[in-house]
Amino acid sequence: MSRKRIAITATAFAAATLTAIAPSASAVEVPARTIIDCQSASFYTGYDHSTNQVWGYKRTLYYGDGVGHTPGKQEVTDTGWAAIQDFGPDDWGYVRYECLGWY
Numbered sequence: 001m002s003r004k005r006i007a008i009t010a011t012a013f014a015a016a017t018l019t020a021i022a023p024s025a026s027a028v029e030v031p032a033r034t035i036i037d038c039q040s041a042s043f044y045t046g047y048d049h050s051t052n053q054v055w056g057y058k059r060t061l062y063y064g065d066g067v068g069h070t071p072g073k074q075e076v077t078d079t080g081w082a083a084i085q086d087f088g089p090d091d092w093g094y095v096r097y098e099c100l101g102w103y
Helices: 003-020
Strands: 033-036 040-048 051-060 066-068 079-084 091-096
Touching: 040 079, 051 091
Parallel strands: none
Antiparallel strands: 033 066, 040 051, 040 091, 066 079, 079 091
8 A cells, every 4th residue: 555545544534533533513512500509619620530529629609600500411429519510600510419409
């Protein structure tokens, strides 16, 4: 096989692979709107599944702050931490599930 043919084949394979694993813009789903229903709730960057602990304190969220969490789509850990999107600064993290109020 010629070098040119190998390069074309490799390029086509790489493009097909990236297309298969990259989500399309239309695949992004905005989580369901809810509010923080506790007086205050600590918001963390991530959750370590090996230790069952949150890490990276970001800030405190307060009663009425708008956040997003879609039950069944965003994670709720065995220890009660829910993955949420804070609509204020538009970032993701973890907060206690019992602090999410539904309306």
